[in-house]
Amino acid sequence: MSAPFKILVSFLMATTLFACSSYPDVNSDPAKNNKATFKRDALDCAKSYPESGSGVHVKERIGCMNVKGWH
Template identity: 80%
Template sequence: MRVISLIRTPLKVAVSFLMALALIACSLYPDINSDPAKNNKATFQRDALDCAQSYPDSGSGVHVKQRIGCMNIKGWH
């Protein structure tokens, strides 16, 4: 039983760290456009889809940073 409790603690820490990292990464995604006429849900979804098609998923996660850069170019911050 002692061995199982020694394995659980690092596993809990690792899972907690990964969840916190995911929440931080999601909060960095731009969601406000500098142009008030474009600051709506339909424009956001269109721009986000365009950026997602331009930068498809990669195993390393680089695509997230590229998509954020693409959204920044489109005026989202």
């Protein structure tokens, strides 16, 4: 493998790991801060923003979860 390709792969892996670690998991409303509500909201955001090859869907899903009160 060439050096630029290795750098690109490393960058994409790091970006993916960072995106996954910043996914919201706590709701500001204590009544909604449970696994069932989280799962329902996460599935709703996943349906609203389907997977894309570029990875933009992760950022859009995080924004969707933030709108629903998750941080």
